[in-house]
Amino acid sequence: MNILIAGHGNVGKAVLSVLDKHPIDGIGDIHIAELKDGNDAASSIVRLKDRLDVVVDATPDEDNGIIPLCEKYNLHYIDTCYVLTPEMLAVLSPAEKWKSPNTKMWGFGMNPGLIEYMYRKQNLNESHIVIEFETDTAEHEGGLFHTWSPEEYITETSINAPYAIIDGKMQHIPYMKADIDVALTIDGQNRKYLWTPHEELYLMAGTNPYCELAAFLYSAYTKVQEHALLLRKDKTLLQSPIPVLHDIYGYDCVGLLICGKNGKLSYVYNKASHQECFKKYSVNGTCWQVACGVYAAFKLLPYLKPGNHTFSNLDPELFTVVDNALEQIGFEIETSEAPMEDIDFWQRIIKPFFPAKYHKSYL
Numbered sequence: 001m002n003i004l005i006a007g008h009g010n011v012g013k014a015v016l017s018v019l020d021k022h023p024i025d026g027i028g029d030i031h032i033a034e035l036k037d038g039n040d041a042a043s044s045i046v047r048l049k050d051r052l053d054v055v056v057d058a059t060p061d062e063d064n065g066i067i068p069l070c071e072k073y074n075l076h077y078i079d080t081c082y083v084l085t086p087e088m089l090a091v092l093s094p095a096e097k098w099k100s101p102n103t104k105m106w107g108f109g110m111n112p113g114l115i116e117y118m119y120r121k122q123n124l125n126e127s128h129i130v131i132e133f134e135t136d137t138a139e140h141e142g143g144l145f146h147t148w149s150p151e152e153y154i155t156e157t158s159i160n161a162p163y164a165i166i167d168g169k170m171q172h173i174p175y176m177k178a179d180i181d182v183a184l185t186i187d188g189q190n191r192k193y194l195w196t197p198h199e200e201l202y203l204m205a206g207t208n209p210y211c212e213l214a215a216f217l218y219s220a221y222t223k224v225q226e227h228a229l230l231l232r233k234d235k236t237l238l239q240s241p242i243p244v245l246h247d248i249y250g251y252d253c254v255g256l257l258i259c260g261k262n263g264k265l266s267y268v269y270n271k272a273s274h275q276e277c278f279k280k281y282s283v284n285g286t287c288w289q290v291a292c293g294v295y296a297a298f299k300l301l302p303y304l305k306p307g308n309h310t311f312s313n314l315d316p317e318l319f320t321v322v323d324n325a326l327e328q329i330g331f332e333i334e335t336s337e338a339p340m341e342d343i344d345f346w347q348r349i350i351k352p353f354f355p356a357k358y359h360k361s362y363l
Helices: 011-021 041-049 066-072 088-092 114-120 150-159 199-207 222-233 274-281 287-305 314-328 342-350
Strands: 003-006 030-033 054-055 076-079 104-106 127-137 165-168 169-171 181-186 189-195 210-221 251-260 264-273 308-309 334-336
Touching: 003 041, 003 274, 011 030, 011 274, 011 287, 030 041, 041 054, 054 066, 054 181, 066 076, 076 287, 104 181, 104 287, 114 199, 114 251, 114 287, 127 189, 127 199, 150 314, 165 199, 165 274, 189 222, 189 287, 199 210, 222 264, 251 287, 251 342, 264 274, 264 287, 274 287, 287 314
Parallel strands: 003 030, 003 054, 054 076, 076 104, 104 308, 127 210
Antiparallel strands: 127 251, 165 169, 165 210, 181 189, 189 210, 251 264, 264 334
16 A cells, blocks of 8 residues: 655654554555645646555645545545535535545544544433533743644634534524633633634534534634734734744643533543654644544555545444554543533533523533
């Protein structure tokens, strides 16, 4: 199985590093399509088509010509983070039965990606609320930086309107105004969280009829988040370029706050230490988490039929394949009590933003 990694940025480097430390039997040559100096992924696919089996799309550009070429040359396609457009909604709809000549794996990163798998593993068969909850405590001396694409982060938090999935429908919440954040105390620190639109919410809520409400709260590196808040009010303040740093401290904790009808909160999460990941893989914890999703995709590929696949529609019989892959690379899924007081969950997260029935029926 020969691979092309389209885009050799932070995620591409993380995937290479994980494969170097944890080789997979059957993977042969790994080619790189560098997106610089005028190069593009499409021309690399055409040039290497007879020597490829799989293309990993780690590019920021959705309209990059990769997918049609993968279909034309019958190459498997692994996506690390799609953008939820009307066309993608059609592809990813649980009811959609797309016929595809190749295997397409959508959103096999962290979120979207492994966060969906963490949700599926809970086997939730009663009414519930799920809030995707991410805390990045990255620290580094100096100026503005981020742990993943600053451009994508700015777009998500400052340009795109946040939404929630309510009773299976995507809705922009009027109370989620541009200047509103959620103040919480986590691990003894006061932090601000921003409502953020994210693709996996649609899949998590759409594939579980018991999910009544799904939304995403994200607290990024403090300085870059403050910059995003300023940009909500004045786009001319944009600082560019903002570097992505790897030799940093702190952690990225990506998880799910889950509340059932009994009002009891639980937290399912993965916590990645930036410094530990840097020492082992030369990338920060955020990029390593995404690479873990790609690693699981490689392990799953031999078991999948042609067509469209996500972690949200993965056959439960293949869960052991994912579990074994994650164990090999040290990706741990942990469960604990919520990282905030129950009263803060209701008073600061749910009541100010969502319809009254959700805080009445769950309390």
